[in-house]
Amino acid sequence: MFALSPLNQRRAALFRKNARGFWSLWIFIGMFVLSLLAPVIANDRPFLVSYKSELLFPLWKEYPESKFGGFLAKTNYRDPANFDEINSNGWMLWPPIRYSYNNENAELPTPAPSRPAFLMSRDQACVKFPLKAQDPGCIAGNMNWLGTDDQGRDLIARLLYGFRVSVAFGLLLTAISSVIGIAAGAVQGYFGGWTDLLMQRFIDVWQSVPTLYLLIILSAFIQPNFWLLLIILVLFSWTHLVHLIRAEFLRARNFEYVRAAKAMGLSDSKIIFRHVLPNAMVSAVTFMPFIVAGSVTVLTSLDYLGFGLPPGSASLGELVKQGKDNLQAPWIGMGIFFLSSLMLVLLIFIGEAARDALDPRKTFT
Numbered sequence: 001m002f003a004l005s006p007l008n009q010r011r012a013a014l015f016r017k018n019a020r021g022f023w024s025l026w027i028f029i030g031m032f033v034l035s036l037l038a039p040v041i042a043n044d045r046p047f048l049v050s051y052k053s054e055l056l057f058p059l060w061k062e063y064p065e066s067k068f069g070g071f072l073a074k075t076n077y078r079d080p081a082n083f084d085e086i087n088s089n090g091w092m093l094w095p096p097i098r099y100s101y102n103n104e105n106a107e108l109p110t111p112a113p114s115r116p117a118f119l120m121s122r123d124q125a126c127v128k129f130p131l132k133a134q135d136p137g138c139i140a141g142n143m144n145w146l147g148t149d150d151q152g153r154d155l156i157a158r159l160l161y162g163f164r165v166s167v168a169f170g171l172l173l174t175a176i177s178s179v180i181g182i183a184a185g186a187v188q189g190y191f192g193g194w195t196d197l198l199m200q201r202f203i204d205v206w207q208s209v210p211t212l213y214l215l216i217i218l219s220a221f222i223q224p225n226f227w228l229l230l231i232i233l234v235l236f237s238w239t240h241l242v243h244l245i246r247a248e249f250l251r252a253r254n255f256e257y258v259r260a261a262k263a264m265g266l267s268d269s270k271i272i273f274r275h276v277l278p279n280a281m282v283s284a285v286t287f288m289p290f291i292v293a294g295s296v297t298v299l300t301s302l303d304y305l306g307f308g309l310p311p312g313s314a315s316l317g318e319l320v321k322q323g324k325d326n327l328q329a330p331w332i333g334m335g336i337f338f339l340s341s342l343m344l345v346l347l348i349f350i351g352e353a354a355r356d357a358l359d360p361r362k363t364f365t
Helices: 006-017 021-035 081-090 155-191 194-207 211-219 226-240 242-251 256-263 268-305 318-323 330-358
Strands: 048-051 055-058 088-093
Touching: 006 021, 006 330, 021 081, 021 155, 021 211, 021 330, 055 318, 081 088, 081 155, 155 194, 155 242, 155 268, 155 330, 194 211, 194 242, 211 226, 226 242, 226 268, 256 268, 268 330, 318 330
Parallel strands: none
Antiparallel strands: 048 055, 048 088
């Protein structure tokens, strides 16, 4: 069984003692897990269909419309003909919200952007989704509970999918750039001399390259996507932890235990990874939640400026722009404001708790 060392047990206890950071971590994890389940929470296709005694799984497999008596290559389960045909010969199990992030609601009671359902009467809020004649009731999953954007797309679905994309991007960017930055800082600080000097001058030149201008130029030739943006931003964000790790290695390389390890004949790689890096990582881990917050903000900013994800993608930055352009629809701006603020505040609280837990001066008093 995996067991923590006494030192790490003390750090874990200090982290748990910080209730604000501890609960922020669990809330953030819960929000991210919920966003990963976005396709089963908000989707325009049912999870499960029973048609003529056959079980179908439209959420995971695309079925042609010919299976239900139509002629198209893809089935639109919201189409009245398909809806009635399936319900006449079986049943459908839908997600709680019957819209995906890219579905335009053509049955809005008012022009888009449409108000949230709780600001309307029940008759107005109930979208006229096709129903069987014997079941004319209003289905909650058809309502746009937080309203729609200016293209008639459900705001909850846009926020849910946008949160997933932004956090996944931030975590990947932080993880990849941190590995590169920690490796570069370790080499600089441990070997010093000309190695440190040459790498430091290269980093100074590299950091002076204007990333935004480079993205503007690239966007004139190619359409940026998730992975291309990730690669470009990794190329210019790996320097965040270099100076911190370099300073830790410069300080630690002259400690007694490092000299003793060298005297015993241990290789440089073993000394770096086994003896110095674990101590240097304390400072790096402290900064990582703040780097994640910055990475999420970078993607949101690029989407807002139009140099981020392709148009129509689930994007928090695009919702920020819509909130600015549609001041008559405050629910758009308020929705993205509360979600972004909550996400960043949780990450900051987690970072503060990690900093206190890793601080050797902190006690349980």
